[in-house]
Amino acid sequence: MTAALDAIHARIAAAARAAGRDPAAVTLVAVSKQQPPEAVAGALAAGHRVFGENRVQEAQARWTPLRPQHPDLHLRLIGPLQSNKAPEAVALFDAIDSVDRPKLARALADAVQKAGRAPQVLVQVNTGEEPQKAGVLPQDADAFIAEVRAVYGLPLAGLMCIPPVDEEPAMHFALLAQIAARNGLPELSMGMSGDFETAIRFGATMVRVGSALFGAR
Numbered sequence: 001m002t003a004a005l006d007a008i009h010a011r012i013a014a015a016a017r018a019a020g021r022d023p024a025a026v027t028l029v030a031v032s033k034q035q036p037p038e039a040v041a042g043a044l045a046a047g048h049r050v051f052g053e054n055r056v057q058e059a060q061a062r063w064t065p066l067r068p069q070h071p072d073l074h075l076r077l078i079g080p081l082q083s084n085k086a087p088e089a090v091a092l093f094d095a096i097d098s099v100d101r102p103k104l105a106r107a108l109a110d111a112v113q114k115a116g117r118a119p120q121v122l123v124q125v126n127t128g129e130e131p132q133k134a135g136v137l138p139q140d141a142d143a144f145i146a147e148v149r150a151v152y153g154l155p156l157a158g159l160m161c162i163p164p165v166d167e168e169p170a171m172h173f174a175l176l177a178q179i180a181a182r183n184g185l186p187e188l189s190m191g192m193s194g195d196f197e198t199a200i201r202f203g204a205t206m207v208r209v210g211s212a213l214f215g216a217r
Contacts, residue, residue: 001042004213012207015197026200029076029189031210033058039214044070052097052208054079056088063092078160078189078208080134083107090115097122097160097189100135102147109152120157122189123148125179127172128164135161138175145183158187158205169195173202 005028013023032040033054040051040062049072053059059075067073076095086107089096099105099121112118123145126135136144141159148156159180163172173190180188180203191199193212200207 001039002046005043005046005048008209008213011197012200015200019201021200021203025205027206029078029206029208030213031078031192031208032062032214033079033210035210035214037062043213050074050076052076052078052210053093056081056085056092060088060092076189076206087111087115090117090119093119095120095122095157098124098134099148099154099156100124100126100144102144102151105148105152105154109154112154118155120187121148121154122158122160122187123156124160124162125176127161127175128167130164133162138179141179142183145179145185156185158185158189160189162192163190163195170198170202173199173204177203 012026016023016026029050029052030043030048032051074094076097077089077093078097080098081089083104090111096119124135125141126133148154159176161176163169176190187205188203189206191204191207193209196207
């Protein structure tokens, strides 16, 4: 696992330097969803601490026993979140990257108030306007971003997207970067195993890598 992590970090650094960026400005989010315990244990043993999970219950089962041993863990929810799971997500995750509708923002704001802890949040934008995919539509993004800040008071740090699998991702990364820039949002979670180098060229500050790191599930 150390070799696999080193290889991904080297690719991130090369892509960042090619784009005239500091490699340290790009965080590797290791996508641990559905990975066996031994794969995650290998990443932890190699010193990696930033992980992305898709489901609250799976993440609870995996990370609750591990967290006391690794107080420097940083867990990000990168999958869609049901509003009724907001309290559990706020309790477990350090960041929730898939905020995409007022009902969820309201549930998170309520959960934050009750829990006394406020995970960082990202707004997910459905850049491809795919009906089956979560995310606010690009034309609605500015208004929703303003609402997340002003109405719900969530600690909004940036945006996340998942481009359509059958389209060139560059135009989607460029669109997300434009929306973030005009709203003063510094964080861009974009790019996965097959396209993270392109995402870095367009300003990604977080790349979500699963299969290129852990191998196919």
